[in-house]
Amino acid sequence: MLSQGDLKLLDTSTAKHLLTLSLARLAYTGKDGTPRLIPVNFLWTGDELVIPAFAGTYKIRDLRARPDVAVCVDTADGPPKVLMLRGQVTLAEVEGVLPEYAVTQRSVMGPEAGDAYLAAIDKPGLRMVRIGLRPTWVGVLDFQEQRFPERTPEPVLAAFGAAS
Template identity: 60%
Template sequence: MTTTTQGDTALLDTDLARDLLASTEPARLALTAADGTPRVMPMWFLWTGDELVLATFAGTAKVSALRARPDVAVTIDRIGPPPDVLLLRGRVELTEVDGVLPEYAQMQVRYLGPESAAAARAEIDVPGVRMVRIGLRPTWVGALDFRTRFPAGFAERGR
């Protein structure tokens, strides 16, 4: 029986969270666009141990939207069956940098492998490139594994 409640950041210390945060599943970032409508964007990520780091290029609509409304939700999930789902919420901090963000270079290696990452980085690491580091320190965490943790209102069948 799991005693940690949904919303508790201690859920980051569960096997489910550790597994998904170390995976190459994409994070799906939910944000509010400038026109007030929701957007969901799949993105590579890096977990530092206390912060989820995402990256994008400077000057994008995504950056403008996050600057205006920094409260976000993120899901990292595996289809299953049964599905595994990690839900994060909080406020992002944006840091604009010259060049390729070091964490982005790490993401490229993780998602593409060393050789393909080097080729991909060579294409974007040009004079004048600016990137934005999107850092999320979760203030709310949810975990669903459909074995021991279910969504609220989900009636476990057959028990």
């Protein structure tokens, strides 16, 4: 079994499934040094998690100053499945709608509503930022596959039939 932190965890069925979803939580450090946790849409490219954002936001200001992040993609139904990523982000500002943003919006809103929304915002002067994360640490929790957090109490493991 792969250890938490191993990048090869990205090849597990749990990680592959979670990377097809569109909503994650991004944790980063704010300007005042306190943690932030926000929901974000994302697109997995096969080696990079892309989080599209609008230029000029506090999030972008804070990530420029402190690019270390953690990302969590998980499910809420049944026994949880969790993908955790850590690393430093890169930021690239562009004019107009990011292609990855268009993909995520069409996925979330549907093709017709997504296209209408994108047409409404794609005006001169629109600037977006491509936040890219190439993970340097990967964690997967999947209670059905018996991949548990480190130091899970023995009674919990026993309840899932995974006691050692």
